[in-house]
Amino acid sequence: MRLTINGKSHEVDVDPTTPLLWVIRENVGLTGTKYGCGVAQCGACTVHVNGLPVRSCSIPVSAAVGAKITTIEGLATGKTLHKVQKAWLDHDVPQCGYCQSGMIMAVAALLKSNPKPTDADIDATITNICRCGTFQQVREAIHMAAKATA
Amino acid sequence: MTTKISRRTFLISSAAVGGGLALGLRLPPFGPAVARAADGSPEITVWVAIRPDNTTIIRAVRAEMGQGTITGLAQLIAEELECDWKGVSIEYPTPGQSVARKRAWGEFSTGGSRGVRQSNEYVRKGGAAARMMLVQAAANEWKVPASECTAANSVITHKPSGRKTTYGKVAEAAARLEQPKDVPLKDPKTWKLAGKPVKRLDTAQKVNGTMTYGIDLKLPGMLNAAIRDCPVFGGKVKSFDANQVSGMTGVKKVVQVGDTAVAVIADTWWQAKTALDSLSIAWDEGPNAKISSADIAQTLKEGLDAEQTFVGNKAGGDVKQALAGAAKKIEAVYSYPYQNHACMEPMNATVRWTPERCEMWGPTQNGEGAFAQVLAASGLAADRVDVHNVMLGGGFGRRGTYPDDYVTQAVLIAKQMPGTPVKMLWSREDDMAHGKYHPVMQCRLTGGLDASGNLTALHMRLSGQSILASVRPEVLQAQKGRDPLTFQGVFESGEHSLNYTVPTLLVDHAMRNPHVPPGFWRGVNINQNAVFIESFMDELAEAAGQDPVEFRRKLLSNSPRGLGVLNAVAKGIGWDKPAPAGTFRGVAQMKAFDSFVAAACEISVKDGNKVKIHRIVAATDPGYAVNPAQIERQIAGSFVYGLSALFFQECTVKDGRIEQTNFHQYNSMRIAQMPKVESIIMPTGGPIWGGIGEPTICVAAPAVLNAYAKATGKRIRSVPLKNHGIQLV
Numbered sequence: 020m021r022l023t024i025n026g027k028s029h030e031v032d033v034d035p036t037t038p039l040l041w042v043i044r045e046n047v048g049l050t051g052t053k054y055g056c057g058v059a060q061c062g063a064c065t066v067h068v069n070g071l072p073v074r075s076c077s078i079p080v081s082a083a084v085g086a087k088i089t090t091i092e093g094l095a096t097g098k099t100l101h102k103v104q105k106a107w108l109d110h111d112v113p114q115c116g117y118c119q120s121g122m123i124m125a126v127a128a129l130l131k132s133n134p135k136p137t138d139a140d141i142d143a144t145i146t147n148i149c150r151c152g153t154f155q156q157v158r159e160a161i162h163m164a165a166k167a168t169a
Numbered sequence: 170m171t172t173k174i175s176r177r178t179f180l181i182s183s184a185a186v187g188g189g190l191a192l193g194l195r196l197p198p199f200g201p202a203v204a205r206a207a208d209g210s211p212e213i214t215v216w217v218a219i220r221p222d223n224t225t226i227i228r229a230v231r232a233e234m235g236q237g238t239i240t241g242l243a244q245l246i247a248e249e250l251e252c253d254w255k256g257v258s259i260e261y262p263t264p265g266q267s268v269a270r271k272r273a274w275g276e277f278s279t280g281g282s283r284g285v286r287q288s289n290e291y292v293r294k295g296g297a298a299a300r301m302m303l304v305q306a307a308a309n310e311w312k313v314p315a316s317e318c319t320a321a322n323s324v325i326t327h328k329p330s331g332r333k334t335t336y337g338k339v340a341e342a343a344a345r346l347e348q349p350k351d352v353p354l355k356d357p358k359t360w361k362l363a364g365k366p367v368k369r370l371d372t373a374q375k376v377n378g379t380m381t382y383g384i385d386l387k388l389p390g391m392l393n394a395a396i397r398d399c400p401v402f403g404g405k406v407k408s409f410d411a412n413q414v415s416g417m418t419g420v421k422k423v424v425q426v427g428d429t430a431v432a433v434i435a436d437t438w439w440q441a442k443t444a445l446d447s448l449s450i451a452w453d454e455g456p457n458a459k460i461s462s463a464d465i466a467q468t469l470k471e472g473l474d475a476e477q478t479f480v481g482n483k484a485g486g487d488v489k490q491a492l493a494g495a496a497k498k499i500e501a502v503y504s505y506p507y508q509n510h511a512c513m514e515p516m517n518a519t520v521r522w523t524p525e526r527c528e529m530w531g532p533t534q535n536g537e538g539a540f541a542q543v544l545a546a547s548g549l550a551a552d553r554v555d556v557h558n559v560m561l562g563g564g565f566g567r568r569g570t571y572p573d574d575y576v577t578q579a580v581l582i583a584k585q586m587p588g589t590p591v592k593m594l595w596s597r598e599d600d601m602a603h604g605k606y607h608p609v610m611q612c613r614l615t616g617g618l619d620a621s622g623n624l625t626a627l628h629m630r631l632s633g634q635s636i637l638a639s640v641r642p643e644v645l646q647a648q649k650g651r652d653p654l655t656f657q658g659v660f661e662s663g664e665h666s667l668n669y670t671v672p673t674l675l676v677d678h679a680m681r682n683p684h685v686p687p688g689f690w691r692g693v694n695i696n697q698n699a700v701f702i703e704s705f706m707d708e709l710a711e712a713a714g715q716d717p718v719e720f721r722r723k724l725l726s727n728s729p730r731g732l733g734v735l736n737a738v739a740k741g742i743g744w745d746k747p748a749p750a751g752t753f754r755g756v757a758q759m760k761a762f763d764s765f766v767a768a769a770c771e772i773s774v775k776d777g778n779k780v781k782i783h784r785i786v787a788a789t790d791p792g793y794a795v796n797p798a799q800i801e802r803q804i805a806g807s808f809v810y811g812l813s814a815l816f817f818q819e820c821t822v823k824d825g826r827i828e829q830t831n832f833h834q835y836n837s838m839r840i841a842q843m844p845k846v847e848s849i850i851m852p853t854g855g856p857i858w859g860g861i862g863e864p865t866i867c868v869a870a871p872a873v874l875n876a877y878a879k880a881t882g883k884r885i886r887s888v889p890l891k892n893h894g895i896q897l898v
Contacts, residue, residue, distance in 0.1 A: 034418065034443075041439035045393075050385035051378020053562070055513050056597045060832035063513060091378035104376040111368045114802060115235030116375030117382060117513040117562030142841030148832060150513050150563050151235045152809025154843035156802065 020084050024049065025093025035081035039073075040064045042080045043090060051091035051120045055148065062147030065121035065128075066090050072128035091120040094127060103127045106164035114151035122147045126161055135165050203344045204270075206260055211344035213302055215262075215273045216246050216295030223323050223337030224256030230267065230274040231284040232534045233371065234564030236862040237799035238284035240369045242292055244795055245285070248363040249296035249355060252336065253323040259370060264540035265555030277536035280569045280689055282762040282860020285795055289858055294352045299343075301352065306343035307334050357793060357854070366798030371560070382562045383517045383531040388590040391519065392421055394582050395441035396593055398430040398603050399452050401825035402684050405429055407451040414444040423448070424585045427573065432582050438594050457684040457825040465683045465822060466504070469611040472632025472679030473502065479680065481631075481656030485673030491626035495617025499712045501705055503614070503886045505633075505697035506819040507827075508607035509835060510690055514562020515600040518579035521590040522547060527554045527583070529576060532561040538570025546580035565810070566689035571605050571640055598830045605688020606820055606827075608634035612701040617673075622713030624724060626673040629702065631655060635680050636687045636694070652680065657694040657761060658867065659702060664763040664859075665695065667702075668731035669724040685822060691810055695761040695867040700888065703757035703871035707878060717875065718744055718756055730853060731758055734767035734788040737849045741786035742769035752783055755875030757868040764791040764859030768808075768868040770844070774880040779898045780890075782812070782844035782873065791859035794852045804865045805846040811869030813838040816890045816897040842897045 022029045024047060031046045038057075043049050043066065052075060055063030059077035066075045067089040094101045100108065103126050113119045122145070129136055129144045136144070141161055149157070203211050206218035206226045213219060218226040227246050233239040239259055247254055267274045275291060276283075300320055307325040308315040311332060318327050323336040336343075357364065374380035399405060409431050411423035419440030426432050431450050435441035485491065492498055518531035520543070527547035533539040539556045547554050561568055570576070579593040595603070610633030617626035635652035637644045645652055655678045657665040667676070690696070710720035718739050725732040735758045739745075748754050751773050758767035771784040787804050794800055817836035821828045829835040870888065877895075878884045885893055 037439055041437065044385075045437040045439060048387070049378070050381070050387075053382075053514070054384065054594075055515075056832050058597075058831050058833065061513070061837075095377060100376070107376045108372055111372055111798065111802075113235070113369075113372055113375040114237070114806060115513065115561060115563045116371070116380055119375050120378050123376060145840050148513070148837045148839065150511060150565070150810065150837060152806030152838070152843075153802070154809060154838075154840040155805040155846060157840060158843070 020080060022047070022080070022083060022088060023086070024088045025090060031080070033080060036079045038076050039066070039078050039080045039083050040075040043075060049090050049092050053117055053120055055118065060148065061118070062125055063118045063121040065124040065147065067124060067128060070128070070131065072125050091124060094123065101127055102164045102167040103130065106160040106167065110156055110160040110163060112153055112156040112160050114153055118147060118149045122149065122157060126164070130165060136161065211340045213299035213340065213343050214295045214348060216292055217250055217299040218260070219303070219336045219340035221337050221340070223253070223335040224258065225250065225252040225323065225336070226260050227257055228262055228274065229259050230262055230277045230536060231288065232279035232536070232558060232561055232564065234279070234534065234561035234568070236284065236803060237369060237796060238279065239371065240367070241285045241795040241799060242288065243370060244363045244367060245289055245293050246296035248360055249293045250300050251320040251322070254362055254367070256323065257370065261558055263555050263557055264536040267537070268540070268551055278538060278569070279534045279564070280566055282863045286763065286858035286860055293354050297354055298348050298352045301349050302343040302346045303336050303339055305346055306339040309342065310334070310339065363795050366796060369799065380560055382514050383519065383559050384514055384562065384594060386519045386530050386559065386592060388519065388521065388530070391590040391592055392434050392436060392586065393438035393441050394432045394434045394591050394593040395438060395445045396426060396430050396432040396578060396582070396595065396599065397445055397450060398599065399454070400602055401452065401454040401458050402686060403457045404455040404825070405453045406431055407453040409448060409450040414448045417444045417447065420444045422586065424582060426578050426581045430578060432593065434582065434586060434591055438592070442596060454825060460684060460825045461823050462821045465609060468681050468683065469609060469632045472681045473611060473613045473630055475632070475679035477679070478630070478677035479651035480675070480677050481653070482659055482661040482667055482674060482676035484671060488626055488628045488673050488675035491673035492615055492617040492628060495626055496620045497618040497712060498615065499618070499709055500613065500615045501708055501886060502611065503701045503704065504611045505609065505700060505888050507609055507685055507822070508690060508814055508818045509601055509604040509820050510565040510567035511600070511832070511835060511837065512563030512565060512567050515595040515597055516575040517592065517594040518576050519590055519592040520579045520583035521588070522580065522583040523588050525553060527580060528557065529579065530557045531559060531576070531579070532568055533558055533570070533576065534561065534564045534566070534568040535570045539576045542570060542574070542576040543580055546577045547584070565691040566693065567605060569689055571686070571688060597832070601830050601835060602827050604820070604827070605686050607690035607696065608636055608687040608694070609683065610634065610697045612697070614701060614705040616705065616709045618709065618713050622715055624671055624709055627671045629659060629676040631676070631678040632681055634682050634687050636689060638680065638682050639687050652678070655694055656698070658698040658759050665761055668728040668758065668760050670727045671724065684825070692761070692863040692866040695759060695864070696811070696814070696870070699757060699759045699867035700870050700874065703759065703868070704874050704884070704886065707755070707875045708884060721758065728760070730765040730790050731760060733851065733853070734758060734765045734790050737788035737851060738767045738769040738786045741788070741847060741849055742771065742784070744769065753876045753880035755872045755877070755879060757871035757875065759864070759867050761864040761867055762860030763857050764789055764861065764864040766864045766868050768865070768872040770872045770876050772873060772876045772880060774877065777881060778895045780873070780877065780895060781898050785844050785846045785872070786849065787846060787865055787868070788849040788851060789865060790851050790853050791861055792852055792855055793858050794850050797850050800850050800861050801848045803861050804848045807865035808846055808869045809838050809843065811866040812873065812897065815870040815873060815888055816895070819889050819892065838897065
């Protein structure tokens, strides 16, 4: 099977029912995307598939063949961080950081479809679990990123 | 599968190599041996090495799991060292290196909110001594008295002549000097870097996916293992047929792990897990296979009337007599459930075992505890094993060390694949089924009021599980069977003492230890004790016809700092004015881990069961505040952890095993439910430093429970609220 991840093409020899998450982590070797629950509850595994946020633990790799997949490693443009990453850095959002790849990918997708989200929009869209409890900083950083131009 | 060595792995490997150097194996031609950092930079003191380019390596052995400890400790060292903060990087000496150097770095264990508070003095001295040695080395070179030289931003200046040099230039000479014995420390009031809200040192890698957690480790030739442990605690493996799955794609070996578990080793973890799911394992479920939550609750209930107890706090005369003579007597029974830590990163460890050497790479809150487990399970001598800690994807007490836990399992698996590194990873389901659970506890509180509504007598009877009986039995032996930790927050003295003064008081514990393994769950026993006593304080205040803040103030006459945080949140929430229309307020205060904490909240309740938390004001007096920005984040996060526990979380037992398998049955707060948290950080100094990561968590639940009682007239006395049909919206 051929996958396009962060603009690069990867040939992988796996069972087609393997969840996309595990192919990204184990076969392609990109470990920024995290495993948290395996049942699409926590969002730690969020990647973009054709620009839309997807919980990669719960779709088979076969469903992603031919799609444009973006992981946290591909969110920046060269050395220029995505505005969400920059806001996260400026606002010192992560604590343990384990859920933050998925959180950042979910927020980047939100800002693409809704560049100036209200608190209610954030509440309705961002449903990732963070056990450290960074939500207060996440919310503030989303508004910061929405104000950024780049 | 990939065999690429990540940058982090490379750093770990080179740190291991550097370990040899750090053990003093590289001897200079004359003079004392110079120990070195992984990159060869000279070590000035065990906490500081200086690179030739004048940047600073700060050593850390406490674990970073998000709580910001490493940044805080680095601030304290850099403050005394007077180094350039921009050039600071962190290096983690291993437990093996520490053992070889007579525990040069002291305690590795990171629990009990001790990371900063209990190492602050020796790490500051490590920074200050290094500064003195660097300055002395420059003074020696210039042949001037050290007292004429000053240091700032990694630059040393000889004031009279204006000559300057850098730490980098004198580091080799400084490393050869004897460490001074008399090392004065700065007055915290003069701090320039410590005490300031500087940014964390580890954020950049956490926003671009490059931070390596245990689950991400890659070692050359590494295989992956999935494991299934007997679902019933106390059960064993009866039989399994490896041939059933040994031909499946990627599978390398099927092994038994100790008496209780079976693991499949494969090229990838997904292959290992898939094969394990297809393997039928027959279990000998053992003596606990019929036990349910109802049985456990009944056992605890009997303890509420037990004759034999352990006393944790006692004042005045006979409490029963005092209660009998009270003008008014109030009684209530509370209970607290089993809860799982549910770290975002499930338990894992990567181990390579050969008959000559065994190493573990993985997340642990206690490097030395993990070292002891590797030592025991590997069967090798102490100079042949080591542990390499990595960033933890959450800890919360789960990654402290417990007997026969994930580290031991990973060693027992790797031992059956000599020479091959094996990464063992639990699924979320494994993590839910094999936790070290927040212990169960019931509590009967009986209070007596006099005719004026003063609390004259209080009996707090705890009945339930002791963590230490399970994981540190030697402490109980020394205490004649008592578990002092059970009384956190209501104890007679020390870091967890009761703030209230009650004329006649008895806090006692009927120990009842069910078969479910307990553990240290962020905050540990302050969580249930705060729910019990702080809810009951409101019940007493109501019975006395008094305002709950006013009622507490009278009992805090001997706790000025407890009174301080209570007054701060009362002022912050505007307690002296009515709450906004439709909202109701609650408060709670506690002393825990030598910090004083309080919370006040404003909630509204729709249809009697939909709770919206509008505002929380939280105050903490930790004595000293090393990084206020990180403290603020720990406080806000404590409400996420504590309120998730209050509203959603219970692990129930059926047929001897835990029923909940994943987040759909064990929910955690989302951003939509997150209240606005206003933090008041009010350090009052003094000789004792308090903790940060855990104390605040315990006031979250009782503050909300008290507000809920005000809003609805209904007092809830058991956690979680979902069992009462109450939702968090």
